[in-house]
Amino acid sequence: MLASPTVENYLKAIYQGQSALADGQHVPMGQLAAALGVVPGTATTMVKALAESGLVSYEPYVGVRLTVAGEKLAVMVLRRHRLVELFLVQVMGMNWTEVHDEAEHLEHAVSDRLIQRIDAMLGHPQVDPHGDPIPDASGTVDRHEYHSLLTCPLNTRVTVTRVLDQNPTFLKFIEDCALMPGRAVEVTTRDTAADSVSVKTPDRTVTMGARAASKLLVQLETNPI
Amino acid sequence: MLASPTVENYLKAIYQGQSALADGQHVPMGQLAAALGVVPGTATTMVKALAESGLVSYEPYVGVRLTVAGEKLAVMVLRRHRLVELFLVQVMGMNWTEVHDEAEHLEHAVSDRLIQRIDAMLGHPQVDPHGDPIPDASGTVDRHEYHSLLTCPLNTRVTVTRVLDQNPTFLKFIEDCALMPGRAVEVTTRDTAADSVSVKTPDRTVTMGARAASKLLVQLETNPI
DNA sequence: TTGGAGATTTTGACTAATCAAAATATAATA
DNA sequence: TATTATATTTTGATTAGTCAAAATCTCCAA
Numbered sequence: 434m435l436a437s438p439t440v441e442n443y444l445k446a447i448y449q450g451q452s453a454l455a456d457g458q459h460v461p462m463g464q465l466a467a468a469l470g471v472v473p474g475t476a477t478t479m480v481k482a483l484a485e486s487g488l489v490s491y492e493p494y495v496g497v498r499l500t501v502a503g504e505k506l507a508v509m510v511l512r513r514h515r516l517v518e519l520f521l522v523q524v525m526g527m528n529w530t531e532v533h534d535e536a537e538h539l540e541h542a543v544s545d546r547l548i549q550r551i552d553a554m555l556g557h558p559q560v561d562p563h564g565d566p567i568p569d570a571s572g573t574v575d576r577h578e579y580h581s582l583l584t585c586p587l588n589t590r591v592t593v594t595r596v597l598d599q600n601p602t603f604l605k606f607i608e609d610c611a612l613m614p615g616r617a618v619e620v621t622t623r624d625t626a627a628d629s630v631s632v633k634t635p636d637r638t639v640t641m642g643a644r645a646a647s648k649l650l651v652q653l654e655t656n657p658i
Numbered sequence: 659m660l661a662s663p664t665v666e667n668y669l670k671a672i673y674q675g676q677s678a679l680a681d682g683q684h685v686p687m688g689q690l691a692a693a694l695g696v697v698p699g700t701a702t703t704m705v706k707a708l709a710e711s712g713l714v715s716y717e718p719y720v721g722v723r724l725t726v727a728g729e730k731l732a733v734m735v736l737r738r739h740r741l742v743e744l745f746l747v748q749v750m751g752m753n754w755t756e757v758h759d760e761a762e763h764l765e766h767a768v769s770d771r772l773i774q775r776i777d778a779m780l781g782h783p784q785v786d787p788h789g790d791p792i793p794d795a796s797g798t799v800d801r802h803e804y805h806s807l808l809t810c811p812l813n814t815r816v817t818v819t820r821v822l823d824q825n826p827t828f829l830k831f832i833e834d835c836a837l838m839p840g841r842a843v844e845v846t847t848r849d850t851a852a853d854s855v856s857v858k859t860p861d862r863t864v865t866m867g868a869r870a871a872s873k874l875l876v877q878l879e880t881n882p883i
Numbered sequence: 884t885t886g887g888a889g890a891t892t893t894t895g896a897c898t899a900a901t902c903a904a905a906a907t908a909t910a911a912t913a
Numbered sequence: 914t915a916t917t918a919t920a921t922t923t924t925g926a927t928t929a930g931t932c933a934a935a936a937t938c939t940c941c942a943a
Contacts, residue, residue, distance in 0.1 A: 474894090495940065539764070547760055
């Protein structure tokens with residue numbers, strides 16, 4: 434029942450690997466190992482132990498998937514992480530680009546009691562500073578699809594809602610370009626050959642690679658659901 | 659240089675064991691093991707490793723003592739712990755009787771950067787909610803002697819300044835008796851035979867055992883240094 | 884259908900931290 | 914001084930988590 438920080442990190446990584454996949458798909462061991470910064474053999478060993486405790490289902494040479502119990506735990510780790518991140522920004526006045534690493538440690542140390550207080554103090558928020566949804570106390574996570582700067586309609590005002598990368602350097606770039614969550618922008622051109630996307634902000638027009646553009650999720654302003 | 663939570667806990671326990679002793683005295687292994695909730699053999703093994711890393715000096719069959727390096731580290735752990743405790747009370751509105759266990763976990767997870775912010779937010783406080791002194795950023799800890807309810811003059815107004823026990827049950831008892839840090843009280847009688855001390859608070863008179871009385875440190879109101 | 888290439892698993896070894904229980908040292912008592 | 918009680922150290926084993934490198938599997942392409 435008591436998951437070690439390591440176990441929590443495995444579950445979180447599997448959850449995040451899974452959420453990029455279609456339902457019922459398995460997360461390949463190589464990807465998991467890479468996400469956790471361990472060698473593949475280590476991931477295999479650990480995942481077999483997790484399967485033993487009923488937190489994941491593991492298919493050799495295929496990959497790993499969370500069970501209901503594992504997902505419940507993973508979501509709670511994510512809840513702690515994201516509430517802590519928002520707390521660090523809103524209450525402690527830290528920069529949204531630098532709270533991820535701090536939260537990475539604190540997510541394993543904060544008690545349920547403290548998390549409840551943080552949640553209440555912040556008014557039961559829906560999203561963290563990067564736009565990632567915060568699961569509620571019952572473990573329900575608001576999951577709906579967004580466009581990205583790569584898929585949204587051209588020359589249409591959209592609002593940045595989420596940044597799918599926690600790298601401080603990338604986040605600082607986003608901040609410099611005024612593309613943080615909440616900003617209204619407009620994709621002016623996409624150049625498939627150059628693999629680039631140009632985005633117009635109130636201040637200026639920024640051009641970035643497709644890979645970066647795909648990490649910026651947006652909502653159409655006219656279609657708020 | 660990077661101390662694991664376990665190492666931090668050992669250093670902290672040795673520091674606290676030491677501070678009840680005369681200068682240069684060794685903390686006996688049995689006491690250390692008991693404080694950490696491990697069997698004596700475990701403490702011996704660990705302490706030998708700490709000695710290897712230059713954090714403690716260890717004398718077989720005598721005990722263990724912090725080196726300068728070890729003390730520096732221990733003090734920083736204490737600083738984190740106490741700042742976190744005060745933060746939980748002042749900012750998060752938690753009860754002073756219940757913050758110790760939470761801080762016990764957080765002290766190993768908060769970064770220097772966050773601790774700095776907490777320290778600033780609280781206005782560089784001197785003591786935590788139990789009256790324990792908070793070492794400053796340079797590691798200087800304000801150490802001066804107090805009386806306890808067992809040693810202070812009789813029928814003289816004194817102020818409770820520190821409670822030397824983190825047990826929530828004990829703390830709740832102290833709270834119920836209105837003997838928390840800051841309260842003005844007066845010892846009316848001491849009964850050596852009955853091993854008891856009677857203390858007059860504004861509300862009522864409480865009688866407690868000598869062991870409990872010795873855990874309540876006080877300052878003479880007329881002699882504020 | 885037969886190689887590879889690339890991913891995955893296995894094997895053996897290692898570190899940190901722990902315990903149980905036997906061995907030993909120190910201190911206290913007779 | 915001899916004996917006993919108590920504290921401490923040793924020894925051998927265990928668990929969690931990890932790596933390096935060898936062995937194995939899967940799948941695509943020739």
